Amino acid sequence: xxxxxxxxxxxxxxxxxxxxxxxxxxxxxxxxxxxxxxxxxxxxxxxxxxxxxxxxxxxxxxxxxxxxxxxxxxxxxxxxxxxxxxxxxxxxxxxxxxxxxxxxxxxxxxxxxxxxxxxxxxxxxxxxxxxxxxxxxxxxxxxxxxxxxxxxxxxxxxxxxxxxxxxxxxxxxxxxxxxxxxxxxxxxxxxxxxxxxxxxxxxxxxxxxxxxxxxxxxxxxxxxxxxxxxxxxxxxxxxxxxxxxxxxxxxxxxxxxxxxxxxxxxxxxxxxxxxxxxxxxxxxxxxxxxxxxxxxxxxxxxxxxxxxxxxxxxxxx
Amino acid sequence: xxxxxxxxxxxxxxxxxxxxxxxxxxxxxxxxxxxxxxxxxxxxxxxxxxxxxxxxxxxxxxxxxxxxxxxxxxxxxxxxxxxxxxxxxxxxxxxxxxxxxxxxxxxxxxxxxxxxxxxxxxxxxxxxxxxxxxxxxxxxxxxxxxxxxxxxxxxxxxxxxxxxxxxxxxxxxxxxxxxxxxxxxxxxxxxxxxxxxxxxxxxxxxxxxxxxxxxxxxxxxxxxxxxxxxxxxxxxxxxxxxxxxxxxxxxxxxxxxxxxxxxxxxxxxxxxxxxxxxxxxxxxxxxxxxxxxxxxxxxxxxxxxxxxxxxxxxxxx
Numbered sequence: 001x002x003x004x005x006x007x008x009x010x011x012x013x014x015x016x017x018x019x020x021x022x023x024x025x026x027x028x029x030x031x032x033x034x035x036x037x038x039x040x041x042x043x044x045x046x047x048x049x050x051x052x053x054x055x056x057x058x059x060x061x062x063x064x065x066x067x068x069x070x071x072x073x074x075x076x077x078x079x080x081x082x083x084x085x086x087x088x089x090x091x092x093x094x095x096x097x098x099x100x101x102x103x104x105x106x107x108x109x110x111x112x113x114x115x116x117x118x119x120x121x122x123x124x125x126x127x128x129x130x131x132x133x134x135x136x137x138x139x140x141x142x143x144x145x146x147x148x149x150x151x152x153x154x155x156x157x158x159x160x161x162x163x164x165x166x167x168x169x170x171x172x173x174x175x176x177x178x179x180x181x182x183x184x185x186x187x188x189x190x191x192x193x194x195x196x197x198x199x200x201x202x203x204x205x206x207x208x209x210x211x212x213x214x215x216x217x218x219x220x221x222x223x224x225x226x227x228x229x230x231x232x233x234x235x236x237x238x239x240x241x242x243x244x245x246x247x248x249x250x251x252x253x254x255x256x257x258x259x260x261x262x263x264x265x266x267x268x269x270x271x272x273x274x275x276x277x278x279x280x281x282x283x284x285x286x287x288x289x290x291x292x293x294x295x296x297x298x299x300x301x302x303x304x305x306x307x308x309x310x311x312x313x314x315x316x317x
Numbered sequence: 318x319x320x321x322x323x324x325x326x327x328x329x330x331x332x333x334x335x336x337x338x339x340x341x342x343x344x345x346x347x348x349x350x351x352x353x354x355x356x357x358x359x360x361x362x363x364x365x366x367x368x369x370x371x372x373x374x375x376x377x378x379x380x381x382x383x384x385x386x387x388x389x390x391x392x393x394x395x396x397x398x399x400x401x402x403x404x405x406x407x408x409x410x411x412x413x414x415x416x417x418x419x420x421x422x423x424x425x426x427x428x429x430x431x432x433x434x435x436x437x438x439x440x441x442x443x444x445x446x447x448x449x450x451x452x453x454x455x456x457x458x459x460x461x462x463x464x465x466x467x468x469x470x471x472x473x474x475x476x477x478x479x480x481x482x483x484x485x486x487x488x489x490x491x492x493x494x495x496x497x498x499x500x501x502x503x504x505x506x507x508x509x510x511x512x513x514x515x516x517x518x519x520x521x522x523x524x525x526x527x528x529x530x531x532x533x534x535x536x537x538x539x540x541x542x543x544x545x546x547x548x549x550x551x552x553x554x555x556x557x558x559x560x561x562x563x564x565x566x567x568x569x570x571x572x573x574x575x576x577x578x579x580x581x582x583x584x585x586x587x588x589x590x591x592x593x594x595x596x597x598x599x600x601x602x603x604x605x606x607x608x609x610x611x612x613x614x615x616x617x618x619x620x621x622x623x624x625x626x627x628x629x630x631x632x633x634x
Contacts, residue, residue, distance in 0.1 A: 311627070
């Protein structure tokens with residue numbers, strides 16, 4: 001079977017499938033300095049993150065035989081919840097490989113949605129190998145968190161919603177970026193818009209790959225980041241192919257900038273945003289990306305660890 | 318001039334005026350035990366609270382002469398921000414009487430919107446007397462926080478949005494209740510729905526008034542409550558007239574139940590809700606009001622004090 005190539009048409013089809021089951025998340029005005037721009041509040045998805053889009057498009061596109069075999073996914077938490085949510089809704093068995101140090105709230109939510117969780121130790125174990133071993137043993141379809149063509153199209157459905165809500169194409173979309181699934185999907189879904197991707201310092205594997213024109217792997221001693229959702233080992237060739245020559249040069253943000261953005265969202269938007277979900281807003285607030293009145297900033301996830309969030313909001317972290 | 322009587326037609330007109338300037342706040346699904354009900358996310362209003370509705374309807378209905386004279390309001394914080402927001406937008410001078418111990422975030426936001434803030438000491442000073450003195454000295458139109466007919470109609474506009482979003486009349490609306498402006502407006506705006514009002518323990522001046530058929534004043538030694546937005550001295554005759562025989566018996570919630578609801582909103586909805594804004598959700602979660610799949614729970618405000626919110630989320634308060 002030929003590999004599926006994600007397309008703008010595919011994103012439009014994904015948006016229809018998503019719209020049939022999920023209401024659009026609000027596009028809310030936000031003041032970035034003197035400019036009134038927009039945030040796309042993906043934290044208001046039922047699982048608290050945009051990942052539900054790609055998971056739904058992938059799982060609802062499986063054949064009957066594939067559904068019967070179950071799905072296997074690898075995720076630090078939000079893709080896990082997206083796949084678990086879609087699998088529960090479709091009656092598909094889901095096994096999710098998650099790091100042993102994933103936030104407790106994400107582990108609990110994934111299990112609560114009925115998925116079986118298999119833990120691995122990072123960085124000693126390669127999570128893709130753990131998943132491959134599982135599939136070899138028990139069968140099932142791999143639903144990759146960012147390199148899967150349907151997942152990319154599904155994430156891009158946010159761009160279709162944005163254009164409808166704004167009444168025009170946004171000038172630019174600023175996206176938090178882990179492996180590059182959302183960024184690639186937005187690039188297809190918003191062909192007339194600039195796409196800016198924002199990664200944590202030291203974990204800009206997508207920005208570096210775009211600059212180098214080749215995959216770049218995380219350094220063994222990569223710095224710690226509070227953005228647990230944005231720590232890929234590397235992007236995938238498919239994502240790189242879709243973003244190279246299309247996305248703007250990547251931007252990185254510090255933990256302090258991310259925490260400032262979480263506090264801003266608390267005070268100005270009354271939205272709970274997890275660190276990885278606040279990266280794009282952090283870049284906008286720090287002046288690291290251009291912002292005009294047709295700019296949309298993605299708030300990608302809101303599954304924050306309560307103790308860490310409390311420390312951020314109280315200003316003690 | 319005859320006193321204006323709030324009506325359902327007035328609420329419908331208010332809803333049109335509000336819709337012209339504010340997009341509808343999202344109606345989001347919420348799981349209350351095994352039932353999927355709805356929350357109306359008024360925390361996503363530009364000022365973080367529903368009060369913007371009544372303030373906009375009142376101020377935009379002022380005559381040119383009244384506008385030129387400015388407005389005076391009395392508020393612990395959210396009505397203050399609503400009036401300041403509407404006044405700024407309409408170019409009207411606003412003076413707001415606020416308690417000296419109002420949350421710092423609400424004082425700061427009100428001033429940031431350009432209003433002049435006059436502080437009074439509670440309980441020693443009567444805030445309505447402070448406002449009357451100001452108006453005697455400098456003129457201006459009083460915009461009462463809950464007893465004003467336009468304010469009541471404006472708050473009721475939420476019910477018109479809810480019916481449109483739900484595609485039918487809700488079975489019941491559960492509302493946080495301070496002075497009874499929102500509850501009275503919802504009663505007019507949702508004539509086919511049961512209206513439940515939820516107040517803090519010891520501050521159920523509206524529920525007691527409905528039961529007694531007469532105004533009831535707060536006890537001089539009323540207990541402390543974390544719901545700073547829900548501490549009226551008493552409701553007004555107009556609110557009582559609109560609610561008596563129409564609203565369900567009032568319900569009260571404890572501080573612990575309110576904090577549990579704030580944590581629930583953090584984890585399940587990714588919404589920041591202040592204590593007074595979480596009272597209705599608290600009653601629903603505590604099983605103190607009936608909840609079915611056509612029930613709408615109002616999340617009325619999200620201007621939470623950061624230190625207090627952090628303590629609640631971390632579980633240390």
